[in-house]
Amino acid sequence: MGEYFDELSTSDSEKILSKAGLSLIGITGGLAMALVIGCGPFISPALRRVCLPYIPATDTQVQNILKVLSQRKGRLLDIGSGDGRVVIAAAKNGFIADGVELNPWLVAFSKWQALRHGVQPKTNFFYCDLWKFNVSPYNNVIIFGVEEMMSELEEKLFQELDNGAAVIACRFPLPSKTPVFTCGMGIDTIWLYEIKKDSY
Structure with missing residues (x-):
């Protein structure tokens, strides 16, 4: 038992x-x-073929961008918008600003941040591959790129954007264009380019 x-x-x-x-x-x-x-x-x-990691913009970079944008008007696009801080800062300064980002979590976070900062009506965030996104409706385009992609990106931007549109490159300049203005030092440097179709 x-x-x-x-x-x-x-x-x-x-x-x-x-x-x-x-x-x-x-x-x-x-x-x-x-x-x-x-x-x-x-x-x-x-x-991916070109590695574009998420590295948030520094406060100095955002301030340098806003300094350049102070003389600009029109619709703005941040390519690879990350957590949305550049788009939100631009919207707070009067721009209708959009971001395109391939990370869905960052797109969702950006939308929440725009709502939290009270600029949601002036912003849009798109979950999309930047190479497939049409940039032609924009007067101002901001890019935080990597050196390996800048040549191909330069070609896309100068083909799709209209005369007079501005390209603001952060961290790396466009390889074959001369900037009309440069602001900042080191990693905080930004380069402003103006689209001129007759010179492309």
């Missing part, structure tokens, strides 16, 4: 351990999946 109870309690213990093990595997698997889904948009830029 004692052996029966020993066998019964051992069997019950194994069932409890088995359920606990399955629960632990399920929780661990769920956390791993959530981590992959959450981090994927931040890691995937490194896997």
Whole structure:
């Protein structure tokens, strides 16, 4: 009789351990999946042909952009808008400002930030590949690029934008164009270019 109870309690213990093990595997698997889904948009830029990582603009860069924009009017686009800080700053300074970003979490965060800062009616954030996004409706385009992409981006911008439109390049200049104005130093340097079709 004692052996029966020993066998019964051992069997019950194994069932409890088995359920606990399955629960632990399920929780661990769920956390791993959530981590992959959450981090994927931040890691995937490194896997593209041109790696364009998310690096937030510094306060000095934003101030330099606003200094250049103080003489400009019209609609504004930030290519690779990240957390939306440049778009929001431009909207606070009177621009109708849009951002295009390939990371859906950053697009959602940018929309929330625009709402929080009270500029949501003047802003839009698009989840889209910058190479497929039509920039022609804009008078002012801002880009935080990497050196490897600037040549191809220069070609796209000068083909699609109208005469008189401004391109503000941050961190890296356009490779074959001469800026009409330069502001800042080091990583905070920005270059202002003006579209002139007859010289392209």
